[in-house]
Amino acid sequence: MSCISNFIYNKKYLKKNFKNYLRINISLYKYFFIENPEIIKKKIKSLCHKLKIFGRIYISYEGINIQANILKKYFDIIKKKISNLHQDLKNIHINVGIDNSRISFNTLSVKIKKRIIFDGLDSFKLNKNFKNKYLNSQEVNNLLYNKEAIFIDMRNNYEHKIGHFKNAILMNTSIFREQLKKIFKYISKYKKKKIVLYCTGGIRCEKTSLWMQKNGYKNVYQIRGGIIGYINDCIKKNHSIHFLGKNFVFDLRLYETITEHILSYCNQCYRKSDYYVNCINNRCNILFIQCLFCSKIYRSFCSKKCYIEFHCK
Numbered sequence: 001m002s003c004i005s006n007f008i009y010n011k012k013y014l015k016k017n018f019k020n021y022l023r024i025n026i027s028l029y030k031y032f033f034i035e036n037p038e039i040i041k042k043k044i045k046s047l048c049h050k051l052k053i054f055g056r057i058y059i060s061y062e063g064i065n066i067q068a069n070i071l072k073k074y075f076d077i078i079k080k081k082i083s084n085l086h087q088d089l090k091n092i093h094i095n096v097g098i099d100n101s102r103i104s105f106n107t108l109s110v111k112i113k114k115r116i117i118f119d120g121l122d123s124f125k126l127n128k129n130f131k132n133k134y135l136n137s138q139e140v141n142n143l144l145y146n147k148e149a150i151f152i153d154m155r156n157n158y159e160h161k162i163g164h165f166k167n168a169i170l171m172n173t174s175i176f177r178e179q180l181k182k183i184f185k186y187i188s189k190y191k192k193k194k195i196v197l198y199c200t201g202g203i204r205c206e207k208t209s210l211w212m213q214k215n216g217y218k219n220v221y222q223i224r225g226g227i228i229g230y231i232n233d234c235i236k237k238n239h240s241i242h243f244l245g246k247n248f249v250f251d252l253r254l255y256e257t258i259t260e261h262i263l264s265y266c267n268q269c270y271r272k273s274d275y276y277v278n279c280i281n282n283r284c285n286i287l288f289i290q291c292l293f294c295s296k297i298y299r300s301f302c303s304k305k306c307y308i309e310f311h312c313k
């Protein structure tokens, strides 16, 4: 392996190297106590430079959260290097993106954060009295048609809008910590049922399921690897896929297409559409759904007001 310690991050490099599916999108997370996040940060940064990893990485006293675009040929070596960073990272599960034809990140950001995902559960400490219970794709498919089970979408409303499991409960919030505040109000009547939590890659369900157990919910399950894990497991084992539409992702791609179902509407003309766009007017930058017709009329602006504001700067 060539070792380029002063690798310079630039988009041109990516464009050239992205052809022929040489690069793939990955995500992984783990909750565990990190005594000195600075040391882990330094090691991860050096690893990223050596192996030309692009992405967004959060390190905290409570664990790590990595979303990255990597060279496919380095997958095994990256997995090994991450496993070797800490004893709690041994055999870590890595989600490989479903859509690797588009790039997730074209820069690198490695940051130390208070939380690897902002949940607002500051007083809740992870302890060994509660255990995460994971489901594989076959178990998920069985429970989807079981009246004794209920699915809860742990993502935000704008994520759910373009793709979800049918009949999943949505808490209609736009931030995760709001959901955690509201969750018991939404699900108290299902306390005796099997509760299945899901999110994009699993991280949001990881702490939520333990927190729910602490609050008296005994039958709480989560999908291993979230939606991405479920889809990959279905593909691997040739099971039918019951997630409909697109999987929203928090990177440059904004979504991964899972099935051709279109579940949402254009915000400008109300035709069926599920393409998210960030308004190109920096002062607005709102995330909205825009169909192909409207993209020709409005370009990537959410409104005429933003178009005018942008051009009159």
Ligand SMILES: [Zn+2]
Binding pocket: 266, 267, 268, 269, 270, 271, 290, 291, 292, 293, 294, 295
């Ligand atoms: Zn439209």
Ligand SMILES: [Zn+2]
Binding pocket: 279, 280, 281, 284, 285, 286, 301, 302, 303, 306
């Ligand atoms: Zn706008």
